[in-house]
Amino acid sequence: MKVTGFSFVKNAVCFEYPVIESIQSILPLCNEFVIAIGKCDDGTLELIQSIDDKKIKIIETEWDDNLREGGKVLAAETNKALEHISDDTDWAFYIQADEVIHEKDLETIKNAMLTYKDDEQVDGLLFKYLHFYGSFDYIGASSNWYSHEIRVIKNNANIYSYKDAQGFRKNDNEKLNVKSIDAFVYHYGWVREPEAMQRKQSNFGSLYRGKEELEKAKTVPKKYIYEDSIHKIAPFKGSHPKIIIPRIKKKNWTFDYEISMSQIDFKDRFKKILKNYFGIDTYYKNYKIVKK
Numbered sequence: 001m002k003v004t005g006f007s008f009v010k011n012a013v014c015f016e017y018p019v020i021e022s023i024q025s026i027l028p029l030c031n032e033f034v035i036a037i038g039k040c041d042d043g044t045l046e047l048i049q050s051i052d053d054k055k056i057k058i059i060e061t062e063w064d065d066n067l068r069e070g071g072k073v074l075a076a077e078t079n080k081a082l083e084h085i086s087d088d089t090d091w092a093f094y095i096q097a098d099e100v101i102h103e104k105d106l107e108t109i110k111n112a113m114l115t116y117k118d119d120e121q122v123d124g125l126l127f128k129y130l131h132f133y134g135s136f137d138y139i140g141a142s143s144n145w146y147s148h149e150i151r152v153i154k155n156n157a158n159i160y161s162y163k164d165a166q167g168f169r170k171n172d173n174e175k176l177n178v179k180s181i182d183a184f185v186y187h188y189g190w191v192r193e194p195e196a197m198q199r200k201q202s203n204f205g206s207l208y209r210g211k212e213e214l215e216k217a218k219t220v221p222k223k224y225i226y227e228d229s230i231h232k233i234a235p236f237k238g239s240h241p242k243i244i245i246p247r248i249k250k251k252n253w254t255f256d257y258e259i260s261m262s263q264i265d266f267k268d269r270f271k272k273i274l275k276n277y278f279g280i281d282t283y284y285k286n287y288k289i290v291k292k
Helices: 019-029 044-049 069-082 103-116 194-209 212-217 242-249 266-278
Strands: 003-009 032-038 056-061 091-094 099-101 124-133 138-140 148-154 159-162 167-170 177-190 233-235
Touching: 003 019, 003 069, 019 032, 019 044, 019 099, 019 103, 019 242, 032 044, 032 069, 044 056, 056 069, 069 091, 069 159, 069 194, 099 103, 103 124, 103 148, 103 177, 148 167, 148 177
Parallel strands: 003 032, 003 091, 032 056, 124 177
Antiparallel strands: 091 148, 099 177, 124 138, 124 148, 138 233, 159 167
């Protein structure tokens, strides 16, 4: 069984993406790792080149500004990396630059790959999500945070990155058939020093709403105010992946939020009632789960 990891990144240093930890967290499962690095001058290319592993294959790219709105450029860059995986790859393991896999889940993922490698009814594997917010000690706990997404796909030319690169589709906008596995993606996209977070959010907004978002950013505070954007959060009681621990120890800001102020809204309550008592699942799903 051959596994190829793939990802994309740009300005990881400027925006403090834990891309090194992301890549290294899945390298033990990968025979190779393809990463598309967008043109930038903050040292991101050199950072990735510093990973001393022959598995790493770097593709230097240039982002298309015409694809900024709606986050389309993110899917385009994902597809550039996907197109460079080896032809003899069985599984392609996608990980974004702010996502990390826990070492305790690697065996579960590997076993699922072996189990479904030759199953033609399965296009990919579905992961659970933990979204950290404001601090490494809190996670999102409302429907605003997506709970599952596809991160491992078959090496199939008909599968492509969908919309803003959160998930995948195949053929002509068809959802993938996936098996849900008991493995988590640890998403650290909302945990960074407040100034870096503000830079990241301003840039990210420009990928959805155009360059005018960058101009707008010049009039907003230099530091991101986490407390102004909170949905439901909860204390994290588990363990972080070992690879991210050094970054956690370097944390240099304070996120001290009164957890009682973080309340689940009526919309979430209604969704939970429908699902728990009537079996009606209204949560968005960019996939079809194979239940056999």
